[in-house]
Amino acid sequence: MWRIGDRVAWTDAPQRAVVLPLKGGDTTPLVLEGSAYVVWGVLAEQGPLAVEELVAQLVVEFDADPARLHGDVASLLTDLRSRGVLTCV
DSSP: OEEEOTTEEEEEETTEEEEEEOSSSOOOOEEEEHHHHHHHHHHHHHOSBOHHHHHHHHHHHHTOOHHHHHHHHHHHHHHHHHTTSEEEO
16 A cells, blocks of 8 residues: 655645655655656545555546556656655555
């Protein structure tokens, strides 16, 4: 189950979220746009979610192939975890 970390701040703007990890060595803000913004928004509103639950919602949003989305979403989640803004519980 993926969720936003406890020590993370973010702000929304139209079609963009600026995310700031508040703990750890690298506190560089991240700008999430496009599909990354949509993923962040779903996690912010409904998390924690399993990858499959997240993909199911994105399939509707983007009218895309679930198999392709699964790989892309998993990569994004892993990247955001490495940057200290998501956790997998």
